[in-house]
Amino acid sequence: MTATETRPSALAEFAPPRRARDLDWRRLARLGATAAFVQMFVSLTAMPVRLDERPVIESLLSLGYLFIGVIPVIAGNRIGRQVKLEGVPIHRAGRYELLGGTLAGTLAGAGLSLLVILITHFDIREPLVNWSPQLRDLLSFNRGPVFGVLIWLGIGAVGGLVGGGLRLLPTRWRRTLLTMAFVVVLAAILEQLVVDLVSGVGLEPVAEWFYARRGGLTGAGAGVAAAIAGVASFFGRGRLKAARARINTLEGPARTKANAGLILLTAAVMIVVPLLVGSLTNELLANVGLFVLLALGLNIVVGLAGILDLGYVAFFAVGSYTAAVLTAATSPRINPELPWFVALIFVVVITGLVGLFIGAPVIRMRGDYLAIVTLGFGEIIRLLFLSDWLSGWFGGAQGITAIGGVEIFGITTIDGTNPRNIFYLVLVFCAIAIYVSWRLERSRLGRAWMAVREDETVAEAMGINTVNVKLLAFVVGAILGSFSGAIFANKVGSVFPSSFLILVSMVILVVVIFGGMGSIIGVIAGAALLIGVLGGPKQPGLLQEFSEFKLLIYGALLVWMMLARPEGLIPSARRSRELHQEEFLQDAWLRGQVEADEEAGDEPETAERS
Amino acid sequence: MIGKWAPRTGAPRTGVDRFLTVLRVFAVGLVLVGLAAFVAQEISTDNAFARWANPDATGLTGAQFRGLVISGIAQGAMYGLIALGYSMVYGVLGFINFAHGEVFMMGAMTGMITSNKLADAGLWESNFIGALALVMFGSILVSMFLAVVMERLAYRPLRGAPRLIPLITSIGVSFFIQNMSIVLFGPASKAYPAVPDWLRDKHTFLEIEGAKIMVIVAAAVSMAALWFLVERTKVGKAMRAVAEDSEIASLMGIDVNRTIVKVFAVGGAFAGMAGILWGILFRSVIHNTGFLPGIKAFSSAVVGGIGNLGGAMVGGLFIGIAESVGPLLVLEPLGVSGVSQLRDAVAFAMLIGVLLLRPSGIFGEKLRAEDRT
Numbered sequence A: 001m002t003a004t005e006t007r008p009s010a011l012a013e014f015a016p017p018r019r020a021r022d023l024d025w026r027r028l029a030r031l032g033a034t035a036a037f038v039q040m041f042v043s044l045t046a047m048p049v050r051l052d053e054r055p056v057i058e059s060l061l062s063l064g065y066l067f068i069g070v071i072p073v074i075a076g077n078r079i080g081r082q083v084k085l086e087g088v089p090i091h092r093a094g095r096y097e098l099l100g101g102t103l104a105g106t107l108a109g110a111g112l113s114l115l116v117i118l119i120t121h122f123d124i125r126e127p128l129v130n131w132s133p134q135l136r137d138l139l140s141f142n143r144g145p146v147f148g149v150l151i152w153l154g155i156g157a158v159g160g161l162v163g164g165g166l167r168l169l170p171t172r173w174r175r176t177l178l179t180m181a182f183v184v185v186l187a188a189i190l191e192q193l194v195v196d197l198v199s200g201v202g203l204e205p206v207a208e209w210f211y212a213r214r215g216g217l218t219g220a221g222a223g224v225a226a227a228i229a230g231v232a233s234f235f236g237r238g239r240l241k242a243a244r245a246r247i248n249t250l251e252g253p254a255r256t257k258a259n260a261g262l263i264l265l266t267a268a269v270m271i272v273v274p275l276l277v278g279s280l281t282n283e284l285l286a287n288v289g290l291f292v293l294l295a296l297g298l299n300i301v302v303g304l305a306g307i308l309d310l311g312y313v314a315f316f317a318v319g320s321y322t323a324a325v326l327t328a329a330t331s332p333r334i335n336p337e338l339p340w341f342v343a344l345i346f347v348v349v350i351t352g353l354v355g356l357f358i359g360a361p362v363i364r365m366r367g368d369y370l371a372i373v374t375l376g377f378g379e380i381i382r383l384l385f386l387s388d389w390l391s392g393w394f395g396g397a398q399g400i401t402a403i404g405g406v407e408i409f410g411i412t413t414i415d416g417t418n419p420r421n422i423f424y425l426v427l428v429f430c431a432i433a434i435y436v437s438w439r440l441e442r443s444r445l446g447r448a449w450m451a452v453r454e455d456e457t458v459a460e461a462m463g464i465n466t467v468n469v470k471l472l473a474f475v476v477g478a479i480l481g482s483f484s485g486a487i488f489a490n491k492v493g494s495v496f497p498s499s500f501l502i503l504v505s506m507v508i509l510v511v512v513i514f515g516g517m518g519s520i521i522g523v524i525a526g527a528a529l530l531i532g533v534l535g536g537p538k539q540p541g542l543l544q545e546f547s548e549f550k551l552l553i554y555g556a557l558l559v560w561m562m563l564a565r566p567e568g569l570i571p572s573a574r575r576s577r578e579l580h581q582e583e584f585l586q587d588a589w590l591r592g593q594v595e596a597d598e599e600a601g602d603e604p605e606t607a608e609r610s
Numbered sequence B: 001m002i003g004k005w006a007p008r009t010g011a012p013r014t015g016v017d018r019f020l021t022v023l024r025v026f027a028v029g030l031v032l033v034g035l036a037a038f039v040a041q042e043i044s045t046d047n048a049f050a051r052w053a054n055p056d057a058t059g060l061t062g063a064q065f066r067g068l069v070i071s072g073i074a075q076g077a078m079y080g081l082i083a084l085g086y087s088m089v090y091g092v093l094g095f096i097n098f099a100h101g102e103v104f105m106m107g108a109m110t111g112m113i114t115s116n117k118l119a120d121a122g123l124w125e126s127n128f129i130g131a132l133a134l135v136m137f138g139s140i141l142v143s144m145f146l147a148v149v150m151e152r153l154a155y156r157p158l159r160g161a162p163r164l165i166p167l168i169t170s171i172g173v174s175f176f177i178q179n180m181s182i183v184l185f186g187p188a189s190k191a192y193p194a195v196p197d198w199l200r201d202k203h204t205f206l207e208i209e210g211a212k213i214m215v216i217v218a219a220a221v222s223m224a225a226l227w228f229l230v231e232r233t234k235v236g237k238a239m240r241a242v243a244e245d246s247e248i249a250s251l252m253g254i255d256v257n258r259t260i261v262k263v264f265a266v267g268g269a270f271a272g273m274a275g276i277l278w279g280i281l282f283r284s285v286i287h288n289t290g291f292l293p294g295i296k297a298f299s300s301a302v303v304g305g306i307g308n309l310g311g312a313m314v315g316g317l318f319i320g321i322a323e324s325v326g327p328l329l330v331l332e333p334l335g336v337s338g339v340s341q342l343r344d345a346v347a348f349a350m351l352i353g354v355l356l357l358r359p360s361g362i363f364g365e366k367l368r369a370e371d372r373t
Helices: A011-013 A025-044 A047-051 A063-078 A095-121 A134-139 A143-168 A170-187 A193-202 A203-208 A218-235 A239-249 A252-276 A279-304 A313-327 A339-361 A367-387 A420-439 A444-454 A456-462 A466-492 A501-513 A520-534 A550-564 A573-579 A582-592 A594-600 B015-043 B050-052 B062-093 B100-121 B128-157 B162-185 B210-230 B235-244 B246-249 B256-282 B293-306 B309-334 B337-356
Strands: A056-059 A406-410 A410-413
Touching: A025 A063, A025 A095, A025 A134, A047 A134, A047 A420, A056 A063, A056 A170, A056 A218, A056 A239, A063 A095, A063 A143, A063 A170, A063 A239, A063 A367, A095 A134, A095 A143, A095 A410, A134 A143, A134 A550, A143 A170, A170 A193, A170 A218, A170 B100, A193 A252, A193 A279, A193 B210, A203 A218, A218 B100, A218 B246, A218 B256, A218 B309, A252 A279, A252 A420, A252 A456, A279 A420, A279 A520, A279 B062, A313 A339, A313 A367, A313 A466, A313 A501, A313 B100, A339 A406, A339 B015, A339 B337, A367 A501, A367 B162, A367 B293, A367 B337, A406 B100, A410 A420, A410 A520, A420 A444, A420 A466, A444 A466, A444 B128, A456 A466, A501 A550, A501 B162, A550 B128, A550 B162, A550 B210, A550 B246, A582 B246, A594 B235, B015 B050, B015 B309, B050 B162, B062 B100, B062 B235, B062 B256, B100 B162, B100 B256, B162 B293, B162 B337, B210 B235, B210 B256, B235 B246, B235 B256, B246 B256, B293 B309, B293 B337, B309 B337
Parallel strands: none
Antiparallel strands: A406 A410
């Protein structure tokens, strides 16, 4: 929350410490009960059981235990949260945090203790499929229920104490500790990628030393990773920010140069990395790329123009099917077997027309009606591809198979057998999509979109033809999505109606919202994080053990983002100001920055930059 | 703009308007030609018009037609029950509670669990009515609870946020509950225990299955109860007041938050009721049971005029009958093959058609002033 986060205030030093007897028992009970409930819920989803197969640190900690073990820590930390008045806490952290944290953590742990008791004495496997002795054994570390009950009370208490204790540390130390923990977990999650990359540059011994053979970091590896992260965080704090600020203050040719350098560097990394990694990782990268493309398209519709399109998968489907029908020799009705790039022209035209056709009736509707109606269109298009009525054209449930690859001027053929080439193809289209999004955002049309998003009535009064402008957003988004569809058809080599469920729309929506509506960097980061780590609707991510739970997590993430951070992970400055207008003004007033901001002119469309 | 046929006075007619006019004419024309072809085929399968439209058409027998209409009514009654929740929440808070379909699904799921437990205990067979009452009570309770929790955790913090924000949140809630059902109860479809014979037999001269009669009667009773609640009790008066203008209602001493909780609870109760009826009628439930009925119920609410409770029920019947009869009445006579696969597509097309032709629904919307944009 860019607007509410403030630097630690000097006034905080004068706040009295919170004493143990200030403890708010009702709050404690509520928080503890919530944490205990979450513990039980998470356990009953079988998340710990499945994630137990994924070690973080070899023979010490698995992701499953980490998942349930971290909840008491969070509970212990949350209990110390206090209302800040004008950015200044009422109290300094004191013994309250330690006591409250321990108690809250114990309550959270008690949830699991209770679960162990319940599983031992009752059997309700009938509705709850994960109510199993296996779960009980996992929770009690295979040492019997009594041990299980006691150990979780203990783990809860210690975890809560740690969580509460974090509040007593100076900010710098706290950040360092959290960074260390984060880096260790991240290193474990990214194992496949890191091992692949490190081995690719010929440093297998390093990878073998860092990672255990059966997965997870080795103890020494974890220690080194934590130490590096700790040192870097402790001494490097603020350097990154300073560097970014320096680049942001550059102007004129120097700025252009810096930007060009950054873009070249990114491009170089993107071109070199696939050469170093194996085909499994390349497959992953290609999947991420496809979703980046889709998310960039949806970002124009949802992020820039503010139209909630829930049927975005329709354009993905139309793009796929058009490419399939035009390039595959086996397509039922017409099979011109066009080269892929020629077919792409048709894909663009047809998807554009479909975008117009779907867009025109819905564009005048209320925002929420529009969402449901686009969802309806998304389903209708899938049902039509699936139906017997049109199976003469699209093959019905059998779909279209044996779609050839993309021939590049007779040099090579890009198809699913070589994910590296697919990734390069996706990369090219991503680059195009990024460029298009970036230019559009700063164009007259882009400003019109943002105006419509902020207030349609005012935008109309300003002379914007809102209907045409919104329709254009729809069409541009559709075309970007169809690129992804066309590549998808050739990557997989076949298209089936079941690849285009509404689910896909939802996942893309989560990606866009998680990353940050309207922010290109945010959307790319969102796709990389969610699709890369958790996986897409049918594509596995780095955490394959998560595949059963990823949709659950997507749902929870969507709700949580909306409640806590509606502007997304990496927000666009303008969008977050729209969402936090009041807070922003209040905050700016507090910092005395209102005038400073106006002078700095960080509106994207000030004269010298557009 | 909603509710007007022509663009605002003074605004130039754009290409979009012309396109929409063509689309409206086309939609109405398609339905009329389809109906005409159907009538022609009913009269005789070899008149020229019928053969032109679809040479293979056989028409429908009276019994087939009656069966389709009756199952349409039974489905529609359930859509109507679910639609009440959408309509009430939209009337009071002005956003689509996308997760309402999931409340319905959880009602059906709870019913499956309790009825199977009762069947194991033998009570389901020996005292069906009592067991059913127990199961209904449980489902309604769980659905109410779920709806209230949803409101408390996900929607209350978003009061006053831009309208799309709670909608997106509710999509997330829906996603979460669906997948929660998968991980907690497993991904397979689960069956209800067998129902007594009198629910499967056909009754009266109309030959309606007992289960369908039960659905229709239950929906009618629920509707009457809701009418009484909203129009004749103090709680209902508070709900209407909040729906009209929550700010003024709070000035009049109405606890707006508590009233909203009650709205969610009542909506949840009806969804739970519909869930049980669904279970009795189709005897199976799966994690995405709530998705399509949810969307169709929302369509019903829109068709009847959102915020309008009687309208929601009528809209439900309308959508139910249309999706059951429509494919055979309009598409089959025109030579579309495999029409029963297009049931859902027809339901969605109905929603689009109604929003194109009469966006405020058949009976008109009842919304707060600020939502009528």
